Amino acid sequence: MTDAILAQLDRLVPNIPLQVVSQGAEALVLSTQTHPYAQKSGTFIIKYRPPKPYRHPKIDAQITRSRTAGEAKFMAKLRRAGIRAPNLVSVDPNGGLIWMESVGEILPNGAVSSLKNLLWYLEQGSEAAGLLVQSQLELACRHTGAVIAKLHMNDMVHGDLTTSNMLLQEGEAYLIDFGLSSYSALAEDKAVDLYVLERAVLSTHSVHAEKYNGWLLAGYKDEQCGAYASVGGKKKYSETLKKLEDVRLRGRKRSMLG
Template sequence: MDEIVTGVEHYLTENVPVKLISQGAEALVFETSVHPYNPNKTDETYIIKYRPQKAYRHPQIDKTLTKHRTLGESRCLAKLATMSGINAPQLIACDPYNGYIWQSKIGGLLPNGEFSNLKNYLWFNKNDPYSTINVENVLISVGKQIGILHCNQYVHGDLTSSNIVLEKSGLNNWIPFLIDFGLSSYSTLVEDKGVDLYVLERAILSTHSSFAENYNKWLLKGYESAYNEFYGAKSSELVQVLKKFEEVRLRGRKRSMIG
């Protein structure tokens, strides 16, 4: 890991300090105070997402995949910036040949010091009866963000509570942002949208099982509100997605029963 961090610092030159803040299966996420095109601008914090080389892949295949996925995520972020109502990181720079994406930083810390993604937020508030209304409002807002994304014919591809970040606005108001679009794609298929919803439902169930029923109900409430605003009340588009979502659910249950 130290070698990777050193390699990133060498690539960015010695004048760009970086701090590793997250490590996933495919990429590492760094924090820096230096803007890629204006090194003297150090009053903000930026995120650098880096896809390192995978030793288990053939070098040429690895380069091709890195370029494809980095470009795909960057194009998606650029497209999302043109959509009304979508909250996502702002794309600042992209180097697809070396696997780097430079983007704006969002989110902050919860009162307990944890990073403010949806997963940590729900854990932090699970035993506070006075926070129920706030949790409900946050989840409705999250569901609405997913609905707006789907109404614009984009699917996330990896919707988990860790890939939804909350940014504080006011005393008890949190604004949700969708992040990590490495598996995202343009899709008009209701199947893909149903799978997106199912993946998030399973993620909520696996990490917050005691409250999952209400959490997922509030998410769907926000999701439906986005479709109602975009297409009109009781739209056939929403009916089709929810029908496919139920079909995906049933397939998932059958696989769980078979083992």
């Protein structure tokens, strides 16, 4: 199937060498060395939403356009707010294309430096290196928590926080994939965001989940109650945490009627 999608993509951006990074239900992520309009070198990421054959062409065009434009706008706003995320290079809403700068590094074991891979990588070496690795793990989690705190302080919600949607570069955490992101000032929505992350950590890093979640939340708290203390960060933090307790108890949203 990927071949057919790549053929469609080739019509939009002809003659560019592309490498598939990952494929989700909605979009294909590729990497390339070519900049769309400037003579710049470096690695760029293309996120492509292909047309879906099952949808009516009008519905399909509308969804592709609004989602692509929405995601690009969200990324631009992140940059203005100073939240670490990939820089937007160009966007083609009708074609469903977003170009962005690549973030992240390659770990010594060859994997991309997502928080997930980093944790897995460090866990493996932790027996030999001991304390040093412990602090590295803690730092990575705390940095990530701080970025999420910043996001929430700007009334933005990621919508799909998992450890594979966070990349580390030079010790700093970056957020990626804003396909499900939205704007919300409600403590409820932020709490759900944190809950989704908590569950994701639990399912991908079950052995040390408690420790990691503790560090992530600690980083979140330090940022909101530290850097944002003067703009009501403490109050927002306690509101969100209180809601998080509720969300944890409630789990899923709805009890079903026949």
